[in-house]
Amino acid sequence: MPQNKKEISITVELDDNNVPEKIDWNATDKDGEGIANCRAMMLSMWDPKKQDTLRLDLWTKEMTMDEMKVFFHQTLITMADTLENSTKEEGMAEDMRDFTSYFAEKMEIME
Structure with a gap:
C-alpha cells in the first residue's frame, strides 16, 4: 500500500x-x-x-524589529492553539492566550 x-x-x-x-x-x-x-x-x-x-x-x-514583535506574538498564539489541539489542555492554552494579550500590550503591537 x-x-x-x-x-x-x-x-x-x-x-x-x-x-x-x-x-x-x-x-x-x-x-x-x-x-x-x-x-x-x-x-x-x-x-x-x-x-x-x-x-x-x-x-x-x-526583518524589522516591529515585524519580529508581531511574528513572535502570532507564533505564541499558534502555540496556544497547538497545545489545546494536541493535548486538550484548554485551561493552560487559555492562560497562554492571556499572556499573548499581555505580550502585545507590553510590545505595543495591535492584536
Missing part, C-alpha cells in the same frame, strides 16, 4: 558572515504555486530518543 508523502523545502541564502539574506520555502501542498519568500522562521522538531527539542530560528537582515 503506497504511503501519502508531503515534502517541505527551505533554502537559506547567507552573506559572508553566515547571516541570512533570503529565506525561500516550498511545500507540496502549499497554497499557490511556486517558491515563497519569508523574512523569519522558527522550526522545532521533537527528538524522541533524546527527549529534546531541536530548533532552528532564522531571520533575514530585512
Whole structure:
C-alpha cells in the first residue's frame, strides 16, 4: 500500500558572515504555486530518543524589529492553539492566550 508523502523545502541564502539574506520555502501542498519568500522562521522538531527539542530560528537582515514583535506574538498564539489541539489542555492554552494579550500590550503591537 503506497504511503501519502508531503515534502517541505527551505533554502537559506547567507552573506559572508553566515547571516541570512533570503529565506525561500516550498511545500507540496502549499497554497499557490511556486517558491515563497519569508523574512523569519522558527522550526522545532521533537527528538524522541533524546527527549529534546531541536530548533532552528532564522531571520533575514530585512526583518524589522516591529515585524519580529508581531511574528513572535502570532507564533505564541499558534502555540496556544497547538497545545489545546494536541493535548486538550484548554485551561493552560487559555492562560497562554492571556499572556499573548499581555505580550502585545507590553510590545505595543495591535492584536
